[in-house]
Amino acid sequence: MSDIQHQQEAPRYSVRYGQRTLSFYWTQADSKTSCKAVIHVHPNGEVEVQTPVGTPLIEAKQALLKRARWVTEHLDEIHERRRHVLTRDYVSGETLFYLGRRYVLKRVPSDDQRHVKLLRGQLQVTGPDLTRERVKGDLRAWYRQRAKEVFQRRLAHLVGQLHWLESRPDWRLLDMKTQWGSCSPKGVILLNPHLVKAPTECIDYVILHELCHLEEHNHSQRFYDLLRYAMPRWEVVKHRLDGMSEILLNE
Ligand SMILES: [Zn+2]
Incomplete structure (x- = not known):
C-alpha cells in the first residue's frame, strides 16, 4: 500500500530506458538494517524506488534501470487492465462488490421512497425514476454508510491487537x-469508502498498514517488522487487493 502523502511528498525523478522514460518517486528506508534498493510498482502505475539513507541519486537510478524490464512489464500490465475496465451504466445485471462478494445490480422501479438493500445475491436499488445518476448516487451513499460501519468495527477489533496503541485513533472516510x-x-x-467492496482481510490489511504508521511514519524496515507482526501474511493479502484495485475503484 502506498500512501498518498508519501507519494506527494517524495521527490520525483526519471530515467531513460530504451525509448521510454520511467518516472519514479524516491523514498528512503531509514533503517540501518536494509542495505539494498527496493523497487515497487504500485497498482496506480506509480513507481517507487526505496533506498537506504545516504544513497546517492545515481545509485537509485541504477537500481531502477537494473529492474527496468520487470518494471515496464508491470506498467504495461496495469495499462492493459485499465483499458478493460468499462464505464458503468448502473443498469440491472451489472456486477457490484461488497466485502469481496459479487452482487448483481437490480433496479426495482417502484413508488416507494428510494432505497438500497442487499437481497439474495442482489444489490437492489428501489424507487421511482431510477436514472443512471440517481442509482449511482444511491449506491454511493449506501457504500459510504456500509464503509462507516464496517471500518469502525474492524478498527475496534484490530486496535486491541496492537500493543503500541492505547486507544482507537481518529479516522474518517476520504474518496x-x-x-x-x-x-x-x-x-x-x-x-x-471503496475499500468496503474488498474482502475483510484486505480491509484489515489497509487498516493495519495505517495503524503501523502511527508508530513508524516511514516505510522503514521497522515499519515492515511491525506490519509483519500485525499481519504475518500481509504480502499475500496486498497482492490479492492489488489484483482487484482497478475494478473496485471503478465507481
Ligand atoms: Zn504506507
Missing part, C-alpha cells in the same frame, strides 16, 4: 482515486 488509505501527519487515518 481517493488511487489509494486505499492514508495517515495524516496528525495521526488521523483516512480510509477510502
